[in-house]
Amino acid sequence: MARRIANARMYSVSPEVEAGWRTLLGHIVAEAGIELDYEPYPAPKPLEALWSREDLGAVLMCGYPIALMLAPVVPIAAPIPRAPWAAGRPEYRTDLIVRRDSRYLTLEDTFGGRAGWTVEHSHSGFNAFRHHLLGYRRPGRQTLYGEMVGRLITARNVLDGVREGRIDVGPLDAYWHLLIAHHKPTLTDGIRVLASTGNAPIPAFVAAAGTPATDIARLRAAFVGAAARDWFPPLGDQLLLDGFAAVNEGSFATTLAWDREAKAAGYPLPA
Numbered sequence: 001m002a003r004r005i006a007n008a009r010m011y012s013v014s015p016e017v018e019a020g021w022r023t024l025l026g027h028i029v030a031e032a033g034i035e036l037d038y039e040p041y042p043a044p045k046p047l048e049a050l051w052s053r054e055d056l057g058a059v060l061m062c063g064y065p066i067a068l069m070l071a072p073v074v075p076i077a078a079p080i081p082r083a084p085w086a087a088g089r090p091e092y093r094t095d096l097i098v099r100r101d102s103r104y105l106t107l108e109d110t111f112g113g114r115a116g117w118t119v120e121h122s123h124s125g126f127n128a129f130r131h132h133l134l135g136y137r138r139p140g141r142q143t144l145y146g147e148m149v150g151r152l153i154t155a156r157n158v159l160d161g162v163r164e165g166r167i168d169v170g171p172l173d174a175y176w177h178l179l180i181a182h183h184k185p186t187l188t189d190g191i192r193v194l195a196s197t198g199n200a201p202i203p204a205f206v207a208a209a210g211t212p213a214t215d216i217a218r219l220r221a222a223f224v225g226a227a228a229r230d231w232f233p234p235l236g237d238q239l240l241l242d243g244f245a246a247v248n249e250g251s252f253a254t255t256l257a258w259d260r261e262a263k264a265a266g267y268p269l270p271a
Contacts, residue, residue, distance in 0.1 A: 004057030004211070005039040007050065010203050011060060011079075011239075013156075013179045020238040025058060027231050031222035034215055043154050048121065056208040058219060063201040063252035064123035064259070072209035074216055075251060077223035077244040078202050081175045082236070085199065090245040092202040094128040094171045095193045097162050104168070107195045108136065113168035116149040116161055117270050123200060123255050124173035125158065130270045131258040132197040143271045150269070156180075163190050175202060178240050201252045205244075220246050 006029065008021035022038045029036045036057040041050050051061050051071040058076060066075055078090035085093055098104045118125025133144055149167055152158055158170035159180070174196065181188040205223065207216055226232050227243030236242065262268070 002055060003035060003037050004055045004207070005053070006036040006058040007039055007041050008060050009041045009043070009047065009050070010062065011176060011179060013176060014183050017179060017183055017239065020235055024226070024232075024235045024239065027229065027235075028058065028219065028222045028226060031225070031229070032215070032218040034218060043156070051206075054208050054210070056206060057211070057215075058205045058207060060203050061206045062121065062123050062203045064127050064255040065121045066204065066206065066249070067252040067256045068121065068259075070121055073206035074209055074211060075204045075206050075247045075249060076216060076220050078204035078247045078251070079175070079239075080242040080245055081178060081202065082240040082242050083174070083178055085174065085196070086202075086242075088242060089199075090202050090204070090247060090251075091199040092124065092173060092175045093199050094124045094132070094197040095174045095177050096129070096132070096169055096195045096197070097159070097172050097177075097191045098169050098194050099162055099165065100190050100192045102168070104194055107169070110169040110194070111136070111144045112146045114147040114149060114166075115145045115270065116152050116158060116167040116170045118152050118154060118158060118171070123203075124176075125152075125155065125171050126270070127255055127258055127262075128197040128200060129171035130262045130267060132195070133270055134262055134265055134267060137265070137267065142266075145271060148269070148271050159187060159191070163187070169194065171197075175240075182240060200254045200258070201247070204247045204251070 006025045012018035161167040223244040
């Protein structure tokens with residue numbers, strides 16, 4: 001069988017953080033007794049092309065495209081962020097960010113301005129933002145923003161768009177935000193969180209469909225047991241992780257429920 005790959009592009013917020021993920025995944029696959037090659041896949045290469053590959057062994061994938069069956073994959077395990085809002089669960093939320101020096105005090109204050117989103121298959125950068133905005137629409141107020149800038153692709157583009165004033169407000173994956181604020185605080189010093197969405201299942205490590213079930217089981221056990229290993233504490237500190245939890249295809253139902261609710265309301269795109 002051809003060698004399979006590992007990758008943590010979704011949460012590799014800097015070269016140093018990617019090195020941490022690479023080291024952690026090396027320990028995981030060693031514990032599982034499986035050989036995987038870490039393959040870098042830097043932005044802006046499209047994630048959907050990565051997720052569609054037949055040689056995935058342990059690659060981070062957003063839960064929304066998992067639920068949408070955007071690619072044939074098997075979920076293995078998901079990170080548990082070291083954050084109060086995660087509460088020891090494999091969950092995250094979306095922070096709605098603005099410039100620190102902006103006049104906005106509430107999300108409603110940004111209505112009529114310019115907002116942005118990342119890509120249609122993103123939960124944190126699209127689906128969660130759209131769902132959150134649903135609560136503010138009224139019969140006479142179906143469109144909330146004067147301009148909506150779509151397809152910014154990456155969380156970093158949202159962050160830079162807000163920092164540089166190209167958009168007034170944008171959605172930022174809260175775990176990505178946690179990592180970038182910890183490792184590159186100069187990039188987040190000029191922003192603040194105006195509001196946050198509800199929690200949803202965090203992106204998970206997946207393997208390609210057709211991966212032997214025994215390999216999936218061994219990898220899942222290695223992820224779940226990682227927090228108890230001697231090698232984990234320094235990596236947990238670097239990656240702001242409390243550990244991993246086992247997940248399956250049904251773990252991401254929340255993302256589909258939010259999608260259905262928005263579409264039923266005639267709100268296919270944030271606006």
